[in-house]
Amino acid sequence: MVNVAILGYGVVGSGVAEVIRKNSESIAQRAGTEIRVKWILDIRDFPDSPDKDVLTKNADDVFNDKEVDIVVETIGGATIAAQFTRRALEAGKSVVTSNKELVASQGPELLQLASEKGVSYLFEASVGGGIPIIRPLNQCLAANEIKGITGILNGTTNYIFTQMKKEGKSFEAALKEAQQNGYAEQNPTADVEGHDTCRKLAILSSIAYNEYVDSSNIYTEGITKVTTADMKYAEAMNGVIKLIAISRKLGDKIFARVSPAIISKEHPLSNVEDVFNAIVVKGDAIGDAMFYGRGAGKLPTASAVVADIIDIAKHPDYGTKNVWVRNNENNVIAIEESPAKFLVRVATDKAADARSDIKAIFGEVEFIDLGSKVQGVEVAFLTPVLMEKEIKEKLVGLKAMNSVMDIANNIRIEEE
């Protein structure tokens, strides 16, 4: 028998209790022992809950109970959750979480503490909801040197983009609909500005490259500036716009970036629609492997938490060897020093002159023509692959030209 305490009876926490209750038989078979939820800690009252017999408001019930082997932290945030996680690990209890903010910010210290105490700190549910991705990276692809990760890691923004593309809705209208459907929070900043994606990319990259990648070092650009006009250009290029999280191991440095990008319709990520997530992992032996599924939601996320619980029930030392070392130096390449290729849309009332000026500054480029599909007059082109700082400098020069009224937008093109 393995006893579990759940901290926080919200969407994920209650889902964990539900999955353990519902599939208790097959879970016991796979774990080799019964898994029991002994405590659920929450300050709120749930008089009608099927779990009401194990609910408590007193944290001491959990932490002073020597029978509790595993603590599930589904509180969220990096303050109380961090205190409780430390308290559990200090007490020699393994901790399982879906809390990406905490893992991304304090992963090195919490993993170190877990390792010292001979227990596990696992977080499969922190990335990709129910999609198995942390464990495949740690275990299934263990024979590979991981070269890179490319992913769609946020369901909210992917839903918004899908609505914009399929229904022609504006960003604002699509966001509002996502909020009405419960796919976006009332304060959508963490999703639409890319912060959520960035934390998940930092976690995946830390595992893939065996060194801690601090999310605060990753260049992050949200989706608020992307318009349906941009999507029409992507379509004309036989591509789609997605919020792409990408990282690569380059020598002893790491390239990592979160931004909207145009990917070809041939790319395996191009068909990932609505609230689905997918992650492409590039290994030196396996080549490209992709993992796809629901990136959020009560039961998918809960099933990932319970998979971690089962692993610990089978092998309590399951995660003790995974430790991330926090570097004193920034191991992420600055965005300015990263190569990129852009689609640039130039607003102009002198198209021929603008084309000449673009060629004078960027050399021979490919122009993308939408014909009459875009209102007003504009010229769009693809830059060559250059360092981002070079492209930015050239765009400053271009904007100063008489032929150019404004740079309407520029969007990266991801070809790998």
Place this chain on the structure above:
Amino acid sequence: MVNVAILGYGVVGSGVAEVIRKNSESIAQRAGTEIRVKWILDIRDFPDSPDKDVLTKNADDVFNDKEVDIVVETIGGATIAAQFTRRALEAGKSVVTSNKELVASQGPELLQLASEKGVSYLFEASVGGGIPIIRPLNQCLAANEIKGITGILNGTTNYIFTQMKKEGKSFEAALKEAQQNGYAEQNPTADVEGHDTCRKLAILSSIAYNEYVDSSNIYTEGITKVTTADMKYAEAMNGVIKLIAISRKLGDKIFARVSPAIISKEHPLSNVEDVFNAIVVKGDAIGDAMFYGRGAGKLPTASAVVADIIDIAKHPDYGTKNVWVRNNENNVIAIEESPAKFLVRVATDKAADARSDIKAIFGEVEFIDLGSKVQGVEVAFLTPVLMEKEIKEKLVGLKAMNSVMDIANNIRIEEE
């Protein structure tokens, strides 16, 4: 230090040695111990091999060596491979294999033997090449009741279909090209008749439903009768034809089938092209999750073998609890008693009469019209969902009609 012996120095066996050599450092870090290839058994000479110092032709070198912890069986087939696997397990050595034929046919007995001896018999590489799928089913999705599996499990046939669709080649021409490119064997029967896919489906289903599914009970139809004309019908239905392996848990029985089928272009498997494989797993908590990657090839397959080796190095009892019980009764639902929906192509020189006869027999059906794209005169329609035996009976009746010259082809439609 964990010592490995590789049986069979062919494509996969030599790949395993290569991956262990190339990534020894990161593998040792992940396994927590050094992994060494101590012996490679093969009756052939490899004087120029980088592994020549550990090559032997004497099986006793392997089996009498108490230092050998793990035996990698990459011989293939179910005779010598079975003998050597038994001998290794009897000697208390864990066995890792890519041999789907052996796992599918003798899995219950070999897993039982491994369990009795307290060692592991692992076979991640037997399905989907390098794609992590066995371990996710066993471990990552352990919190789920698995409801079903749908997959493209054979790269050869998928490559042939991709060539037929994209280049308009005939089956024969596409097969020849696949052989020239090394994607198909000179005797392509196991691939094109679906036997390879069937074995893999049997393995996945046995894991998913926690009971042995015998591949000889699974209805299996190959791809040799599919034509480019069929593909044009699929296109007109906004679909594609794939060799689909499908199984579902239905009450206490299992539905399982391998056959060409039309799937919608919205289906996540529809974009799986060339030699890639993908598997959709339906879990009660996670919903649909998909795993995608190279289904074959030296290094991808080797990386899956090495992942199994690492798991055993970390936890020698890793696989001891996985045992399949061989049922005396057939637990697979007969194909005749399975529901299905077909696209039926009827050759006729009396199209209007044929349509009337079709409606008289099948009721109101949807007709699919290709216009002038198909030579000759034919009428194509979609059956309702009926038991396969009912559809067959109705087709016999239809074929007897004066209006009908022949049933040109019929292909299942998979809507889930």
